[in-house]
Amino acid sequence: MQASRASDRLLQIYLGVFLVYLFLPLVIMAAATFNTSRFPTVTPWLGTTTRWFEALYNDAGMWVALENSFIIGFFVILVSVPLGVAAAVVLNGVHARARSLLYAVMVSPLLTPGVIIGISTLVFWDRLGVKGGLHLAVIGQSSFITAYVMLMVLARLQRFDTSLEEAALDLGASHGQVFRRILAPHLKPAILSGAVLAFFQSFENYNTTLFTRGTDTTLTIYIASKVRTGLTPAVNALGLILILVTVVGAVAYEVMRRRESARERAALRNAERADMEALQIA
Amino acid sequence: MSQDVVLDHVTMRFGDFTAVRDINLTVKAGEFFSFLGPSGCGKTTILRILSGFTEPTEGQVRIGGRDMAGIGPNQRPTALIFQNLALFPLMTVWENIAFGLEVRGVSKEKRRKRAMELLDLIAMPDAADKRISELSGGMKQRVAIARALAVEPKVMLLDEPLSALDLKLRQHMRAELRAIQRRTGVTFIYITHDQGEALTMSDRVAVMSRGRIEQVGAPSDIYDAPRTPFVATFVGENNRFAGTVASVEGGVARVDTPAGPLAGKAGEGVRPGDPAVLFVRPERMRMGQACPNQLSARIHHVDFEGSFANLFLAGPGGGELIVQASNDGALPSLSPGIELSLGFPPESAVVLPASAEAAA
């Protein structure tokens, strides 16, 4: 027992150091935004300023890159969400043997290095006469982001009671109506989070985009190139903004997810209670 | 045109397993018809064939004279109540009930009005805007029925709809289902493995075993005049005496059994010299009376049930016998160890060929 308490203490100290290690670099990067130094650093501290935000704001290249990232993200959602849903539904409806093969092919892009996805997309479309650019970045990114969406939808689909589809058919619904009124509402949460994830993955993608972008620049490409050439704390300002947006987004997403599962639990409790009441009446 | 449901030489195979074998049957319009049989005998398969979710391997289904081949479940005049009800969890109660109308393009006011009428019918007038998850088991049951009725089906197909309910609720729902059927006049085809349900609710019952129909008839026929050994043992309790047929005369067969010669009504195909089984219901056994069929047995166990008691006896030849004794004041004298003299009139017993039993 004594030994265990001592090792727990040790673990706690280790965890503390770990958290510092995890967050300190980010804090320092954020802090460097406010240093007047032309090179992003906190040592030495030459004075506090907000002018790097202004510099960022006035950087036309950044705005173009940002816009490109949004355009790509939008189209990636448009491509990967329907494909991911279709893939999940098909995978769920084929025979066991075909399923495991198809599954392996479908998740393989998740284990494939992003640069290779980018290269294979570039080479393939070049053969067909399509050159790099935003459109190719959309295709390249979608090839693996679809797999993420597929997995999320599949997880939800496996909790779907197929007799609901049959019941709707039996009541006279067409196959389209069954899909729209029964299956789609059930999948909606997974589709929404799939769309959010798809946009996010697209927005922060670098490796695949690097090879497929042609001469266009996305935000991640822009940041990387700035670091190598023409680095000023304006990059830190951008980083700080992105971090804040991500943190708010991540927390909101997490809270939403927890609330969703709490709601499901509450519904279950309600049903149990109704049954108990019915028993007492009967 | 009458809306009879006809199964014509229907067979269903899954691979080389035959789940349903050559079924021929007519369910009359407006009838409450039950399929009764043990688990896995093919009841659900028949229902899925009728509702159009599976096409039979062979044979034809006709509803109102129309061949149903190639007609999908969404175009048949049937409505299925699923074994697990399959209510739509993301819709409210009234939306569930009105779903069939919604997909037919009925306007919202009309839908709502119809849903309200049906909610009245199932005695849940205030539940329209509740969520499905808020309902109790019995309420869900009734909503499922209302949802099926909303599309005004000619035939309702019910797959063990009460099996998920507890005993009390189940008995209550039996009466309610029967009442709804009478009120609407819709044909009900009802599946169950609970003989109490089949016998109390149905106009006619089909007893199934291993994909075959063993017997079709009114509940009292099934119980009093079983036509196969399977029906005799599956429906209700029965005492069985195996032996060899000695003679068949005027509809009465005499069988030589280890318990002595016994006589009963001769079933179809009973011929002298063949092996046969004689069945007698426990409540038809009399004690101590001078009957043509006499035997004696020793009580080894008594189950007191209130208005009656079940006596378990070791019969001659070692077979176990059950006798139901009504509580007429003489019960206290019946205790384990006592030797009883028993008898039954020949018209209370049936004799069936043993070969049919072996085949079943």
Next chain:
Amino acid sequence: MSELFRRYGTGMTLTMLAGVAVWVLAMVVLPYFVMVEYSFHPNLTVVEMGGPKDHYTLENYAALFRGVDLLHWDFPDDFRVFLRTMWGASLVTFICLLVCYPVAFYLAKVATPERTAFLLLILVIPFWINEILRTFSWYILLAYSGPLNIVLKALGIIDAPVRWLSGSAGVLIGMTYAFLLFMMFPLYNALETLDRNQIEAARDLGAPTWRIHWRVVIPHAKPGIAVGCIMVFVLAASSYVVPALLGSPGTRWFTETIYSWFFEAQNWPLGSAYAFILLGLCVAFILLMMRLFRVGLTDIAK
């Protein structure tokens, strides 16, 4: 398949199948095939393609190994980069495992559930932050006159500032930081399912802490270790940003070599061959891990 048609009708099923075909064929399988096929061609101009010079060749693959001299331990540039990448990615994977294991164990088996929930929420935040930003933060930290050198000097650990960014150290440090959490979560997930009683029982039997870990905890964490190692190795071996930002010409990564073959030397067939070699390296590592730790594909794709 017939099940699909029965459930969703002909029109919708065909639409969905078409969608799946577009994704699986046009976006996943065919691009791989074309890339691989391409890598067996010589580097030709558009005009020469399909002409007499166009034939299948292993030249692009041989190029990587040409000039390897095991006797004198002498390697050509590209091969040296390949070795560095393989070795570096392995090292990063191992460091990540070492660094994460105590934290994952603490989260899964020591901390109270509330605390774990909170810490997990905290931990996912850097996970969501862009890899480039995480790398960039170390660029600032490791700069010659940056905070790390100043602190280390103040503590008397070093006498003169270290040029972190001109050796391999910067790349390894940056990668460890960037991919750490891909090790953390699989490890945590695996350890979470370990029954606390097993640890108690082992302790009861008098096993010392290291032995409990060696015989009880680590065997249970195997699937998590495998998944974590696969993730980190693949990410590290195929990382472009980290070596580009934190490395120097002397510490090129294989991805950088591939990139320059593609866009500086314009030799796409060679670049494709190298990309396929990189893919082969990753697949080999994945298979090795799956074999070593006996895990399936379903465990990995989570």
